[in-house]
Amino acid sequence: MKKRKLIGVLISEVEELYQQKLLRGIITQCYGLNYDVAIFSTFIKDTGLPEYKRGEKNIYNLVNYDRFDGIIVAPLTLAIENLSEEIEETLKKKCKCPVIYVDKTSKYFPHIETDDRNAMEQIVDHLIDKHGYKDIFCLAGDLKSVATLQRVDGYKASLIKHNIPVDESRISYEGDFYFTGGEKLARKIVSGEIKKPEAVVCLNDYMAIGxxxxxxxxxxxxxxxMxxxxxxxxxxxxxxxxxxxxFEPPVVQTGINVVCELSYLITGV
Structure with missing residues (x-):
């Protein structure tokens, strides 16, 4: 009997919406290809307690990379300090099978991106075309994130398309993709440090709610x-x-796409 391929997924906080959608796509496509899937996940974003961090990180030390035919890494979910970098170096040293990253670039491995650019462009189009806004502030996140780069590109593309100058001072990269990022911007607007815009485009819902x-x-x-x-x-x-x-991004499709790409790296077809 032909041995089934085994795919490992390194992820965190599988109860969150992005992770659930990504895993749905991964598992669906693996099922279609008759692949098995092993998921390794922590349960916390971060904590100041070193013993908890060590315990959570050790989950990834359980992975025997020799048993896997391919590895998928979701680095945007690996929020414990230095965890993503440590995993990347470990994979380079110990993993002989193909590795692919999702929604963030890697120094050593290829990556697949969710198409956020067009969706963000449509959101800004709506604000301009339907509501007539021209002073639109953008609350972004870490510039190392592919999601940030794509979504900011979409924001800028819409402004350019409508002949509205792109003002870099109206883009903040201090967002943390959580409620606190939005709360911080609110206080700057209230204090007058940032001029109140007609609209704010936040790169995720948590910052928008905050x-x-x-x-x-x-x-x-x-x-x-506003x-x-x-x-x-x-x-x-x-x-x-x-x-x-x-807007709901096509994360399930991203999960499907990453398995298809990994399958090609494994089999060559």
Whole structure:
């Protein structure tokens, strides 16, 4: 009997929406190819307690790379400090099978990206075409993230298409893709450090919710005083106190695509 291929997935916080969608695509495509899947995951973003960090990191030390035909890494989910870099170096030293990264570049391995650029361009198009906004601030994240680069490119593309100058001072890369990133921007707008825009495009929903909720605390009315958009279509948007336009990226398809690419690297066909 022909041995089934075994794919390993290095990921974290599998209960989160992005991870669930990515894994759905990976598992669906592996099932179609008659591949087995082994998932290695931690359960925390980060913690100040060293003993917890060591315990969580040790999950990835359990991986016997000699048993796998291919490895998929989701580095955007590996938020424990230095964990992503440590895994990357370990893979380079110990892993002989093909490795592919998802939504973030690697120094050593190929990567597959979710197509965020076109979706973000459409969001900004909507703000300009339907609402007439021209002063649109962008709350971005880490420049090392492929998701940040693609989404900012989409934001800029829409402005250029509508003959609106791209003002780099109206783009903040201080967002952390969590509520606190939006809350920080809200306080800067309220203090006058950042001029109040007509609209803010946030590169994910958590920053959009943080921004909106913090502005509400200061007496703002959303979207009357300022329109806010997010990205990712997380469940929390539906229960937010304000109306936030969002978009669901094709993450399931990304999971399918990464398995197809990995299969080609494994088999050559």
């Amino acid at each position: 921004l909106s909720d913090e502005l509400l605390n200061y007496g703002f009315h959303i979207p009357e005083d 329109a806010i958009t997010g990205y990712d279509a997380v469940d929390e948007v539906a229960t937010s106190y304000t109306t936030i336009t969002t």
